[in-house]
Amino acid sequence: MTEPLSETVAAVERLGKRARAASRTLGGAPTAQKDAALAATAAAIRRERAALCAANELDLAAARAAGLDAAFVDRLALTDAGVEAMAAGLDQIAMLTDPIGEITDLRARPSGIQVGRMRVALGVIGIIYESRPNVTIDAAGLCIKSGNATILRGGSEAIHSNRALTALVREGLRTAGLPEDAVQLIDTTDRAAVGALIASPQYVDVVIPRGGKSLIERISREARVPVIKHLDGVCHVYVDDQADLAQATRIADNAKTQRYSPCNTMETLLVAQGIAPAFLPPLCRIYVDKGVELRGDVATCALLSAAGLPCAAATEEDWRTEYLAAILSIRIVAGLDEAIEHINTYGSNHTDAIVTEHHSRAMRFLREVDSASVMVNASTRFADGFEFGLGAEIGISTDKLHARGPVGLEGLTSVKYVVLGSGQVRG
Amino acid sequence: MTEPLSETVAAVERLGKRARAASRTLGGAPTAQKDAALAATAAAIRRERAALCAANELDLAAARAAGLDAAFVDRLALTDAGVEAMAAGLDQIAMLTDPIGEITDLRARPSGIQVGRMRVALGVIGIIYESRPNVTIDAAGLCIKSGNATILRGGSEAIHSNRALTALVREGLRTAGLPEDAVQLIDTTDRAAVGALIASPQYVDVVIPRGGKSLIERISREARVPVIKHLDGVCHVYVDDQADLAQATRIADNAKTQRYSPCNTMETLLVAQGIAPAFLPPLCRIYVDKGVELRGDVATCALLSAAGLPCAAATEEDWRTEYLAAILSIRIVAGLDEAIEHINTYGSNHTDAIVTEHHSRAMRFLREVDSASVMVNASTRFADGFEFGLGAEIGISTDKLHARGPVGLEGLTSVKYVVLGSGQVRG
Numbered sequence: 113m114t115e116p117l118s119e120t121v122a123a124v125e126r127l128g129k130r131a132r133a134a135s136r137t138l139g140g141a142p143t144a145q146k147d148a149a150l151a152a153t154a155a156a157i158r159r160e161r162a163a164l165c166a167a168n169e170l171d172l173a174a175a176r177a178a179g180l181d182a183a184f185v186d187r188l189a190l191t192d193a194g195v196e197a198m199a200a201g202l203d204q205i206a207m208l209t210d211p212i213g214e215i216t217d218l219r220a221r222p223s224g225i226q227v228g229r230m231r232v233a234l235g236v237i238g239i240i241y242e243s244r245p246n247v248t249i250d251a252a253g254l255c256i257k258s259g260n261a262t263i264l265r266g267g268s269e270a271i272h273s274n275r276a277l278t279a280l281v282r283e284g285l286r287t288a289g290l291p292e293d294a295v296q297l298i299d300t301t302d303r304a305a306v307g308a309l310i311a312s313p314q315y316v317d318v319v320i321p322r323g324g325k326s327l328i329e330r331i332s333r334e335a336r337v338p339v340i341k342h343l344d345g346v347c348h349v350y351v352d353d354q355a356d357l358a359q360a361t362r363i364a365d366n367a368k369t370q371r372y373s374p375c376n377t378m379e380t381l382l383v384a385q386g387i388a389p390a391f392l393p394p395l396c397r398i399y400v401d402k403g404v405e406l407r408g409d410v411a412t413c414a415l416l417s418a419a420g421l422p423c424a425a426a427t428e429e430d431w432r433t434e435y436l437a438a439i440l441s442i443r444i445v446a447g448l449d450e451a452i453e454h455i456n457t458y459g460s461n462h463t464d465a466i467v468t469e470h471h472s473r474a475m476r477f478l479r480e481v482d483s484a485s486v487m488v489n490a491s492t493r494f495a496d497g498f499e500f501g502l503g504a505e506i507g508i509s510t511d512k513l514h515a516r517g518p519v520g521l522e523g524l525t526s527v528k529y530v531v532l533g534s535g536q537v538r539g
Numbered sequence: 540m541t542e543p544l545s546e547t548v549a550a551v552e553r554l555g556k557r558a559r560a561a562s563r564t565l566g567g568a569p570t571a572q573k574d575a576a577l578a579a580t581a582a583a584i585r586r587e588r589a590a591l592c593a594a595n596e597l598d599l600a601a602a603r604a605a606g607l608d609a610a611f612v613d614r615l616a617l618t619d620a621g622v623e624a625m626a627a628g629l630d631q632i633a634m635l636t637d638p639i640g641e642i643t644d645l646r647a648r649p650s651g652i653q654v655g656r657m658r659v660a661l662g663v664i665g666i667i668y669e670s671r672p673n674v675t676i677d678a679a680g681l682c683i684k685s686g687n688a689t690i691l692r693g694g695s696e697a698i699h700s701n702r703a704l705t706a707l708v709r710e711g712l713r714t715a716g717l718p719e720d721a722v723q724l725i726d727t728t729d730r731a732a733v734g735a736l737i738a739s740p741q742y743v744d745v746v747i748p749r750g751g752k753s754l755i756e757r758i759s760r761e762a763r764v765p766v767i768k769h770l771d772g773v774c775h776v777y778v779d780d781q782a783d784l785a786q787a788t789r790i791a792d793n794a795k796t797q798r799y800s801p802c803n804t805m806e807t808l809l810v811a812q813g814i815a816p817a818f819l820p821p822l823c824r825i826y827v828d829k830g831v832e833l834r835g836d837v838a839t840c841a842l843l844s845a846a847g848l849p850c851a852a853a854t855e856e857d858w859r860t861e862y863l864a865a866i867l868s869i870r871i872v873a874g875l876d877e878a879i880e881h882i883n884t885y886g887s888n889h890t891d892a893i894v895t896e897h898h899s900r901a902m903r904f905l906r907e908v909d910s911a912s913v914m915v916n917a918s919t920r921f922a923d924g925f926e927f928g929l930g931a932e933i934g935i936s937t938d939k940l941h942a943r944g945p946v947g948l949e950g951l952t953s954v955k956y957v958v959l960g961s962g963q964v965r966g
Contacts, residue, residue, distance in 0.1 A: 136883075140906050213906065219928060225917050227927045230905065234939055317939055338940045359962035366964035456563075465958075478657060478957050479567050479640065490652050490960025499965070500654045500956060501646060512661055512744055512953040513765045513941040526939040529927060530905050531892075533917025535786035537793035538926070 120300060124308035127263055127296050128315025131236045134291040135261035139233040143210040145288050146256055150206040153284030154199040157249070160280060161195045167276035168245065175269050187243045188270055198249040198277075201504070205253040208503040211521050212259045215530060223539075226532040231525050233259030235317040238309050239506075240265045240331060242323035245273035251320075252281045252295045254506050258524040261294045263309060263316065267323075268301035275299065310335040320507055320519075325434075340519060342484075342510040344434045344460035345375030347492045350451040350477070352468035353386035359489060360467040361395050366491040367465065369402050373436050375508060376463050376485075376495040380431060380441045382451045385411070388444045393419035396442075404438045411444040431458040448473050452480050459483060461510045463495035484510050484517035547727060551735035554690055554723050555742025558663045561718040562688035566660040570637040572715050573683055577633040580711030581626040584676070587707060588622045594703035595672065602696050614670045615697055625676040625704075628931065632680040635930040638948050639686045642957060650966075653959040658952050660686030662744040665736050666933075667692045667758060669750035672700035678747075679708045679722045681933050685951040688721045690736060690743065694750075695728035702726065737762040747946075749934055752861075767946060769911075769937040771861045771887035772802030774919045777878040777904070779895035780813035786916060787894040788822050793918040794892065796829050800863050802935060803890050803912075803922040807858060807868045809878045812838070815871045820846035823869075831865045838871040858885040875900050879907050886910060888937045890922035911937050911944035 138146070157164065168190040175185050211231050218228030237260045239251040248264055255262040266274040274297055282292035298305045310319050310331055318338045321331045328341050349367050351360045367378035383392055388411070396406055396416055407426040408416060416423040423442075430441040431454070445451050448466075455464050465487035466477040474488040485495040495518065497505025502520030509515045515523030565573070584591065595617040602612050638658050645655030664687045666678040675691055682689040693701040701724055709719035725732045737746050737758055745765045748758045755768050776794050778787045794805035810819055815838070823833060823843055834853040835843060843850040850869075857868040858881070872878050875893075882891050892914035893904040901915040912922040922945065924932025929947030936942045942950030 136907065140903075221926065221928055223921065223926060225914075225921055225926070230913075232906070232909075235909070338938075356962070362962060362964055370965050476567075479659070480563065482659075482662070483955065485956040485958065486657075487652075487958035488960060489962055490958050491964045493965035494650065494652055494958055494960075494963070495956070499648065499650060499652070501648055511765075516953055517956040526943055528910065529912040529922070529944040531912065531914035531917050531921060533915060533921075535783070535789060535916055536921070537789050537918045538797050538920035 120302045120304045121308045123300065124298065124305050124312065125315070127298065128236070128312050130293040131261040131263050131296060132315050134293040135233065135235045137291050138256070138261055138294045139212070139235070139259045141259065141290060145290060146210070146259070147206040149256055149284045149288035149290050150202045150253055152287035153249075153253070153281050154202040156280040156283050157195060157199040157202070157277075160276070161192060164195055164273070164276050165190055165192070168273045170272040171270050180269070184243060188245070188273075190245055190273060194246060198246050201250055202253045205257050205504055208257060208521060210257065211525050218532075224534065224536045228530050229527045230530045231527050234524060234526050236261045236263065236315060237524065238263045238265065238316045238319040238337070240306060240309070240319060240321045240323070240327070242267040242327065243270055245270045245277060247322060248274050248277040248297075249281070250504065251506060252278070254504060254521060254524060256285070256294065258521045260524055263296050263298060265298040265306055265309060271299075271301060306331070307334065310337055313337045322507055338514070340507065340509050340511065340515055340523065342375065342460070342462060342508045345377070345462040346379050346432065346434050346458065346460040347376055347462055348380045348382055348455050348459060348464045349378050349492060350382040350445075350448075350455070350464070350466045351384060351387065351391060352448065352466060352470060352473055353384035354470040354473065355387065355467040356469055357387065357391050360391065361398070363465065363467055363489070363491050364395055365398055367493055368399065368404060368440050370491070370493055372438050374493065375434070376492050377436070378440070378492050379433065379435055380443065380458070382443050382445050382454060384447050384451075385444050388412075388415060392416065392442070393421065396421050396423075399440060402438070404440050406440055406442060408442040409444060412442045415444070434460070448476060452477065455481050455483070462508070463487070463492045465490060465492050484508070547729045547731045548735045550727065551725065551732050551739065552742070554725065555663070555739050557720040558688040558690050558723060559742050561720040562660065562662045564718050565683070565688055565721045566639070566662070566686045568686065568717060572717060573637070573686070574633040576683055576711045576715035576717050577629045577680055579714035580676075580680070580708050581629040583707040583710050584622060584626040584629070584704075587703070588619060591622055591700070591703050592617055592619070594699045597699040598697050607696070611670060615672070615700075617672055617700060621673060625673050628677055629680045632684050632931055635684060635948060637684065638952050645959075651961065651963045655957050656954045657957045658954050661951060661953050663688045663690065663742060664951065665690045665692065665743045665746040665764070667733060667736070667746060667748045667750070667754070669694040669754065670696055672697045672704060674749060675701050675704040675724075676708070677931065678933060679705070681931060681948060681951060683712070683721065685948045687951055690723050690725060692725040692733055692736060698726075698728060733758070734761065737764055740764045747934055765941070767934065767936050767938065767942055767950065769802065769887070769889060769935045772804070772889040773806050773859065773861050773885065773887040774803055774889055775807050775809055775882050775886060775891045776805050776919060777809040777872075777875075777882070777891070777893045778811060778814065778818060779875065779893060779897060779900055780811035781897040781900065782814065782894040783896055784814065784818050787818065788825070790892065790894055790916070790918050791822055792825055794920055795826065795831060795867050797918070797920050799865050801920065802861070803919050804863070805867070805919050806860065806862055807870065807885070809870050809872050809881060811874050811878075812871050815839075815842060819843065819869070820848065823848050823850075826867060829865070831867050833867055833869060835869040836871060839869045842871070861887070875903060879904065883909050889935070890914070890919045892917060892919050911935070
């Protein structure tokens with residue numbers, strides 16, 4: 113499927129020019145018009161349910177023929193319920209408050225000018241993702257509502273599904289009187305297209321990669337445009353010696369076992385040595401019963417062995433690993449200082465929680481742990497756009513500049529300074 | 540002065556490690572302690588005025604011996620008044636509100652958790668600048684107040700001045716009980732040090748280059764860490780046919796001639812064709828009397844020639860040029876649409892102003908001109924941290940992500956999500 117390099121680059125450039133032009137219209141579009149586009153797209157998706165499933169069937173057949181595994185095929189599949197969920201997602205995005213156009217903090221200055229800030233769209237957003245076709249609709253919906261044009265690049269295995277879905281979004285935009293080029297799909301499976309997209313700051317204001325670590329690392333390394341991303345979710349729960357142990361057990365259990373694959377699942381449990389003998393054996397019995405493999409430091413292994421529980425020796429590499437699986441590393445620490453030091457050394461700046469009833473320690477943890485989301489007495493699994501009240505999220509950022517943590521509509525916007533004068537000049 | 544590459548890289552790495560460690564202390568330091576460091580530094584600068592001027596004299600002598608021009612030597616010179624201005628600048632920064640630690644938008648969610656955002660320091664900031672030694676103190680002061688450790692890299696021609704100034708800042712930090720490594724100077728003139736600094740994301744969270752376009756272009760191209768920057772200030776004033784012409788004349792005159800070298804000085808004047816015959820000749824008479832060279836499109840040249848005023852033909856390149864000099868390009872446009880199109884095509888997304896009494900056109904200009912600062916009926920020269928009420932600025936950003944426009948204390952911070960729970964787990 114590889115096309116000549118120059119043709120792919122030229123095709124991405126055409127997309128970029130059209131996206132830039134469409135972004136100027138969409139960036140200034142009234143809320144009602146953007147919401148109408150979302151509603152029309154949702155209606156089209158519901159109307160074309162059978163056609164969408166038929167397009168998806170082409171992708172599924174190709175995936176099965178290529179011998180891709182069942183988990184992969186499962187992520188690729190669009191069910192009737194999945195189609196309805198996409199439409200319902202657009203309905204929800206339409207109900208969110210439009211962030212664009214608001215002028216805040218308008219203040220008179222001694223010179224007589226008034227200075228404020230206006231929230232505006234970023235412009236053109238590139239979304240690079242893997243097999244799940246529903247990302248096409250989620251991403252397009254969030255970008256439309258935030259006034260941004262989008263260039264989508266889904267996984268090649270989902271190309272028929274993504275073509276069908278993108279056509280419905282473009283129909284929705286046309287129905288609402290908005291430029292259909294506000295949402296475009298890179299309609300080639302040539303990998304050079306991604307390279308061209310992320311090297312085009314003149315057409316693309318930011319790229320958001322969603323997928324595995326190797327995809328995101330490659331894009332971060334090669335991009336000439338800003339990237340909103342997270343690489344790893346090595347999340348910690350620290351159980352302090354002043355914790356309510358029943359609460360700590362509930363949180364540590366939930367943070368690890370509610371689901372193993374999300375990025376906000378705990379990968380390392382840190383326990384204050386003062387309460388480790390009382391706390392760890394009963395908690396680890398729960399883990400073992402649920403099939404979680406335990407890897408501990410020397411003190412943890414000794415404690416669990418004495419309680420008749422299996423525990424492998426954790427290596428230096430374990431402390432840095434996002435397992436995304438039923439594996440947990442455990443370390444006994446002297447107290448808060450050592451816990452913060454461990455998290456800031458080995459963590460991924462994603463989400464970390466302390467369980468404690470000691471107020472000052474809780475506040476120190478919030479201040480000093482250098483992560484996008486820091487929590488007291490709650491499960492790391494709450495680090496999510498819906499749970500945080502953003503309405504929806506396009507991803508999670510572990511960067512410190514611009515968006516940090518779950519990224520909702522506001523993370524897809526910028527602010528500019530506005531000055532209202534009445535003839536003032538600088539003296 | 541070139542040292543072996545590996546030694547320079549190792550030296551920058553040592554600085555980076557010390558900065559990272561110091562940033563953890565400074566990031567959590569109370570406001571009073573940071574302000575005490577600023578006050579102690581200001582006192583030390585006033586006390587050591589003679590020693591500072593003597594160190595500066597070494598730089599001046601070397602610059603003169605090297606045959607550097609008078610303007611360069613002028614930028615390098617520290618006068619008694621300049622020393623006092625640096626100390627007074629620190630006093631002013633101490634009076635600004637500390638942005639760090641504030642938790643905002645704390646809201647209860649249906650799950651029972653409370654979610655808010657805490658403003659925190661970025662960590663370690665690299666500042667790369669050219670000949671003016673006062674930047675050493677301005678940058679160190681803003682970074683201390685915002686809780687960030689700093690690694691400074693000044694121009695090699697100012698090395699004696701910068702060493703003396705950095706020593707006083709470090710004395711101020713020690714006096715206040717803060718780690719002196721919160722402010723460090725790259726004390727080599729080896730250019731490889733800059734390359735090492737901007738390729739060290741593990742030690743440096745953001746780099747702010749201040750200086751000429753070639754410096755900033757090089758750093759943007761090579762940096763592996765985020766960069767806050769502006770390359771160009773190709774600023775426009777558009778005079779609409781509904782403008783108050785007396786006001787428009789005052790603004791267009793001030794925007795160009797109040798000072799020629801700042802980045803917020805107007806470089807291109809756009810005039811609606813309806814008022815060009817009445818407006819341009821008297822305004823251009825003012826420019827010509829002040830020695831401003833005019834370069835116009837065909838219509839402008841014809842109009843000015845008929846009025847007996849000199850006007851050269853502007854080239855395509857003129858529309859893209861930041862003159863930083865007594866030169867102005869002028870174009871007559873059909874109206875608002877063409878003005879916005881011109882600015883978004885040729886501008887540098889820095890600062891642009893409209894002069895009009897037509898409300899809807901003013902609002903369209905604010906929304907649709909894609910620049911960091913957009914103004915109605917005011918001179919572009921107001922785009923400045925002090926004029927905007929930020930108290931001080933470390934620079935101006937034309938990027939859309941993170942800080943945009945004049946960058947004050949807030950632009951040197953990040954926010955993280957904080958979650959306050961009472962044992963909640965995800966269902």
